[in-house]
Amino acid sequence: MPSHENSTSKNTPKHAAVTLHNVTFEWPDGSVALDGISGTFGAGKTGLVGRNGTGKSTLLRLIAGQLTPTRGTIERSGDVAYLSQTLTLDTATNIADLLGIRDKLTALHAIENGDVAESNFDIIGDDWDIETQAAEYLGDLGFTALDLTRSVQQLSGGEAMLVAITGLRLRKAPITLLDEPTNNLDRRTRDQLARLVDKWPGALVVVSHDRELLDRMDATAELYAAAMTTFGGTYSEWETYQTTQQQAAEQAVTSAKSALRLEKKQRIEAETKIARRAAQGRKAAASMPPIIAGGLKRKAEVSAGAARNLADARVSSARAALDAAESRLKDDEAVHLILPDPDVPRSRRHAEIVYGDRTFYLQGPERVALVGPNGCGKSTLLEHLVTGVDPMPGGARGTLLTDRFGYLPQRLNDLDESRSAIENIVPVASSMTVGEIRNQLARLLLRGESVNRPVSSLSGGERFRVSLAKLLFAEPVAQLLILDEPTNNLDIATVDQVVDALREYRGALLVVSHDYDFLRRLGVGTVLSLEGDGLAVLAGDQL
Numbered sequence: 001m002p003s004h005e006n007s008t009s010k011n012t013p014k015h016a017a018v019t020l021h022n023v024t025f026e027w028p029d030g031s032v033a034l035d036g037i038s039g040t041f042g043a044g045k046t047g048l049v050g051r052n053g054t055g056k057s058t059l060l061r062l063i064a065g066q067l068t069p070t071r072g073t074i075e076r077s078g079d080v081a082y083l084s085q086t087l088t089l090d091t092a093t094n095i096a097d098l099l100g101i102r103d104k105l106t107a108l109h110a111i112e113n114g115d116v117a118e119s120n121f122d123i124i125g126d127d128w129d130i131e132t133q134a135a136e137y138l139g140d141l142g143f144t145a146l147d148l149t150r151s152v153q154q155l156s157g158g159e160a161m162l163v164a165i166t167g168l169r170l171r172k173a174p175i176t177l178l179d180e181p182t183n184n185l186d187r188r189t190r191d192q193l194a195r196l197v198d199k200w201p202g203a204l205v206v207v208s209h210d211r212e213l214l215d216r217m218d219a220t221a222e223l224y225a226a227a228m229t230t231f232g233g234t235y236s237e238w239e240t241y242q243t244t245q246q247q248a249a250e251q252a253v254t255s256a257k258s259a260l261r262l263e264k265k266q267r268i269e270a271e272t273k274i275a276r277r278a279a280q281g282r283k284a285a286a287s288m289p290p291i292i293a294g295g296l297k298r299k300a301e302v303s304a305g306a307a308r309n310l311a312d313a314r315v316s317s318a319r320a321a322l323d324a325a326e327s328r329l330k331d332d333e334a335v336h337l338i339l340p341d342p343d344v345p346r347s348r349r350h351a352e353i354v355y356g357d358r359t360f361y362l363q364g365p366e367r368v369a370l371v372g373p374n375g376c377g378k379s380t381l382l383e384h385l386v387t388g389v390d391p392m393p394g395g396a397r398g399t400l401l402t403d404r405f406g407y408l409p410q411r412l413n414d415l416d417e418s419r420s421a422i423e424n425i426v427p428v429a430s431s432m433t434v435g436e437i438r439n440q441l442a443r444l445l446l447r448g449e450s451v452n453r454p455v456s457s458l459s460g461g462e463r464f465r466v467s468l469a470k471l472l473f474a475e476p477v478a479q480l481l482i483l484d485e486p487t488n489n490l491d492i493a494t495v496d497q498v499v500d501a502l503r504e505y506r507g508a509l510l511v512v513s514h515d516y517d518f519l520r521r522l523g524v525g526t527v528l529s530l531e532g533d534g535l536a537v538l539a540g541d542q543l
Contacts, residue, residue, distance in 0.1 A: 016040040016077065017175050017203030018063055020228070023072035025058060027457050031449050033058045036072070039228040041221065043077075045197065045204040047214040047235055050223035052461020052494045053450065056207045057085050059223065060177045063205070077203070078174030083164055085179040085207075085460045086411070096148040098160060099167035104130050105148065130170070137166045141192050157184030157410050157485065158374035158514075165193065174202045180460065182210040183488040184410060186374045186514050209492050211235055249325060256322035263318040267311040274304040338443070342404070342477040342507040350405070350480040350508050351385060353528065355396035355535035360528060362480070367509040369519045369543070372530035378512045379410055381530075382484050396530055406471035406478035410485045410512075414467055417456040421446060421466040424455060428474040437473065444469055445497060461494045468498070472505065480508045487515045516543045 018041040025034045034055045041063075050056050061067045063074060064082035096102040104127055107120035124130075131148070138146050141162050152160050161184055168176055182190055190210070197204065197216055205221075208214055214235030221230045222238075231238045346364035353360045362368050370378050377395040384391040384398060386407045391397040408414070415424050425437050432440075441451050444465045455463060464486070471481055481502075487495050499521045502509065513519055519527075520543055527538040 015043040016075075017043050018077070018205070019075040020059075021073045021075070023059075023062065023069045023074060025055075025062060025067060026070045027453065029449070029453060029457075031453060034062075035226045037223070037226075037228050038072075039221065039230060041203060041205050042219060043203050044218035045200065045206070045216065046219045046221055046230075047217035048205055048207045048221050048223070049214070049235065049238075050491065052459050052465075052491050054223040055459075056223055056491075057179055057459055060179050060205065060207060063175075064177055076175060079171075080175045080177060081168045081171045081173035082177045083168055083179055083181060085183075093152045094149050095146060095152060095155075095163055098152050098163045099134055099148070099170060101127075101130055101134060101148075101167065101170060134166070134170060137169055138163070141166065141189070141196075156375045156379060158186060158189050161185060162189055162193070165196065169196065169200075172201065176200065176202060176204050178204070178206045178208070180208055180488065181206065182208060182213055184374070184485055184514070186372075189374055190514070209487065209490055209495060211492070252325040253322065256318065256325040260315070260318040260322050263311075263315045267315050270307050270311040274307055278304065338440075339472055339504050339506075340477050342479045342505075344479045344507050348479065349401045351398055351400050351402075351510065353381070353385075353396060353398040353535070355530060358535040358537070360535065360537055362508060362510060365506055365508055366526060367522055367524045367540075368511070368526045368528060369524040369540070370510060370512045370528045370530070371514075371516075371519075371543075376530045378530060379484055382407070382482055382510075382512060383409075386482060396535060400480075402479055404476055404478055405480040405482060406474055408467055408471060408481070408483045408486060410488065414470065415455045415463065418454055420453060421451045421455065421458075421462075421469070424466060425470050425473055428470055430475055432473065440473060441465075441469055444501065460488070461490050464488075464490060464494075464498075468501065472501070478507060480510065481505065483509065483511045483513075485513055486511065487513060487518050519543055 020037050020039050023034055023037045024032070026032050037055075037059070048056050048059070058067065060082065062069055063076070064080050066082070094102070096105050103123050107123040108128070108131065110117070110120050111124075127133075134148065135146070143159075143163075152163075155163065161181060165178070165181055168178075181193060185193060190212070194213060194216060197206070197213065206213065206217065214220065217234055219230055219232050220235050220238040221228055231241060233241070344365045349361050349363040351362045353362070370381070372378055377392040380389075380392050381396045381398055383389050385400050386405070421441060422434060422437055425441075426432075426434070429437060438451060441447070446462060446465050446469075450458065450462060455466060458466065468486075471478060486498065490498065495515075495518060499518065502522055509522065509524075511519065511522065511524070520540070524540040524543065527540060527543055529536040529538060
């Protein structure tokens, strides 16, 4: 599938829910997020994929109307409901806010208390049973008797995500956009979300790094090289197709390189023949009358010029064929960090974790995964370790035994949103020059003007890389990294790159993740499973 064409294959839905016409979007600093994107999203379910930074989240915000295209237009077949990649989870927000029904509930309760203002009836519309319906939908996901005035801060990340998705279900919009909906969801809740997606009414566009969810889509759209292409099949089918296309492109490049070498060789041979003929002509001309010799010389020069032009044209054509073949190849970049050794002795204890009658010590350069269902207290335990906040009543508790640690929170709230990537890192990497920081960020595939833009304008994957860089480049070097759901908001290629980066780190890791494949690839040796009222300690190969 050519990278610079909008194409379809198989059975892409014919009826368009969203149509993009040459959509371009530039940030206020002039950097281009999307450039001339055209294409359609069908009336079924579409998975939107592409590397972090290609503009997936920006495109969803444009379709949702939160941003306005700099150039181009967007046509929508109806109202749009949108789940942001980053949920608003401040203390002033309650569950009714997350569901998007606070105004309706306020109006409903006002009417129940005798307030018959017309504005209340306008707000409610036909949704007189909204409170009952919300309880029913939440019950479908395992929530029972959930207080809608409860602060979202009391929910786990996974619970908050499910509540927000339930809010979109209540809206019943013709078009729904989900940006990384499986973030923070455990296996059970991912299965629940998958069942919701299977029967979701209307058009659905999903940005996700979850292969299983993407395989439930009707079509797959990819943002790559300033174009959107659409394939009428699941992610796995698209991936197989892409592999075949890349193999064909690699073969075409090999053939084009051989053809170019041959044409260059023949160009040299042609020049050699021209030189020999010229020498023979000069020798013969010495015995001829000047007028005849001059005519033969001009004829030879015309013939030589034609031969050169033909050879040059063949070389140019072969070079163009090689350029065209190489343009079909996708650049699979890898992370190549150079990190100092944190010098962690095997006997060095970093943390003590206690749950029930079980105590676990994390020590040496050990890699430990912390797993368990949503709401069991994994993130709370990490926050308790790092900040000393109260643990869950009756839950796991712990003590850090080192001050050389780095913590990556689940919500990536460790960054100053108004400052750039470099400005966030300079205070913690005091011995590094700005140039050295820029070079290290480039090794994390953050390049160009992206390192100077405010963090608030970066994609989720780019923000994650800044947070990871802040940990890895900090001085003194952390001997323990504590990571809470590090693969959230990352595309599949970036997850691979994060694995590469963390493999270069020689200290200890404590990782909360529902992505068991990611944990296995990190080389996790020990698994702590919070289950019931106890702590199970398992070997890494039991994931």
